[in-house]
Amino acid sequence: MRILHTSDWHIGRTFHGHSTLDALRGVLDALTDRVRELGVDVVIVAGDVFDSATPAAACYTLLSDSLRAIADAGATVVVTSGNHDSAARLGFQAGLLRDGIHVLTDPDAVGTPLTLTDDHGPVHIYGIPYLEPALLRHRDDGWAGVRTQAEVLGHAMDRIRGDLAARGGRSVAIAHSFAAGVEPTPQLERDIQQGGLDIVPVSTFDGVDYMALGHIHGRQRVSDHVRYAGAPLHYSFGEGDKPRGAWIVDLDAAGLSAVEWVDLPIPRRLVTLRGAFADILSDEAYAEHREAWVCVEYTDDLPEPDPLRRLQERFPFCARVAHTPAAAREEARTTYVERVRAARTDRELVEAFLVHVREGEGASDREDALLEDVLEQRVRAEALA
Structure with missing residues (x-):
């Protein structure tokens, strides 16, 4: 069975005030092409499908169009919710979609798999929606008392391992979390990074053939069977050096057999330019960045008047400018x-x-x-x- 692992679409997110819907639509169209070209059987979207709990109507349209296109390309689609999503709204969307598209948002269904088959038998796919401890700890079932993401994911994986022990066969699990040992993008994935209590030990994910994680926006390999696919678009200048794409995961009769990376197109490059303001405005060395999203950090001793407007005359997609003097000023002793x-x-x-x-x-x-x-x-x- 061949699986494509993607995550963190963040439909509806803006980039420094600019809509990203058209760019994201183009990238998801390319992802659909990869599904068709590579003979993908299952596409997993590991949370943060939307950027907001209350997405605009155009966001629902893009999601529906993309999921249906992936299904038309021949793949079963499995979607879970992330910390940016409203599980209720995303779950409601499931009822409007056709067979072959599964949106998993119910905490009571954790531990009950979607079972698909190939030539080697069943593959059990377990979805873990993003679960807020504060909303679970007062329940009178197995979630009672949970206080951290580590405890929530630990209990969810215990359910999965227990069910899998009874069923047997190969398995894939999906979660949206911050695993120990990964590198976040500064000021971007802060929502469930509220101190060490929210870090989930990697050992929590033992027992399945592949663990598809979402939340971190850069591609990361935590272990051979635990990985982040990252976001399909660059949503901040801090991500500019990170590749965009998805993992292609192959399962054979014995379990995980191969994992390979497939690139997706980058609609507009991101670049950070640092130097003297006059040089950035006039030096031909910077001309190649005219069509890129540009962040400028100019190092002059004094701030320039109206810097963004002046920079946009040369770089139409200059989205951010910061004055960062080359020589750090001595902190004033008096106010x-x-x-x-x-x-x-x-x-x-x-x-x-x-x-x-x-x-x-x-x-x-x-x-x-x-x-x-x-x-x-x-x-x-x-x-x-």
């Missing part, structure tokens, strides 16, 4: 308010203001001469008044 209160002359007051708004940089020699001239004219004007 701006204290410096203003200590100023004894107008000249000292202006200097305190300039230091505050210009990253510690006071007046230049030329500016100092202009200030002296202006302040002298003010004194003479007040004397004549």
Whole structure:
């Protein structure tokens, strides 16, 4: 049996204010082509299908179109919910889809597999939707008392191992979690990273032939049988160096036989440019990035006026700009308010203001001469008044 493992579609997420729906549709069309070309039997989507618990209507349209296209390409589709999804809304979507598309969001069904068959017999696919401990701990069934993601996933996998022991055969499980030993994308997958209690030990996932994980946006191999596929699009500049694609997982009669990576297209590259502002605006070395999503970190001592508009004249898809001086300023020992209160002359007051708004940089020699001239004219004007 051949399985394609994908995750974290985040339908509806914006990129610095820009819609990603069209770009994502193109990538999912390419994923469908891979399903057809590679003879994929099952496509697994391991959570965070939507970016929001209340997605817009166009997001539902994209999901329905994509899942039906994958099914038309010959694959059974299995979808679980992630921490960004509303399990109830995603589960409702299941009733509107046709046979061959399975959306697994019910905690009571954890441990009950979707069983498919190939020439070697049954393959049991167990879906674990994202489960919030606070919503489970007060139940009077086996979930009672759970307080962390590790405990939730531990109990879910115990159910799966128990069911599998009775059934026998090959198995695949799906979860949306933060496994120990993986590298997150800073400030992106923070939702279920609330300290060490939410980290799930890798040993939790023992007992199945393949564990398809979602939540981390970059491709990662935790072990031979435990992997993250990452997101199909780049959703932040911090992901710009991470490949986009999916895992192709092959099961033979004995279990896991091979796992290979298949690339998906990147609609628009992401690049971070760092250097002097004037160089980035004019140097031909940067011309190749005109059609990329661009983040600029300019290293000048002083901030530039209206930098984003000026950069977008050269890089139409410049989405972010940050002033990051090359030389770190020594942290001020006094606050701006204290410096203003200590100023004894107008000249000292202006200097305190300039230091505050210009990253510690006071007046230049030329500016100092202009200030002296202006302040002298003010004194003479007040004397004549």
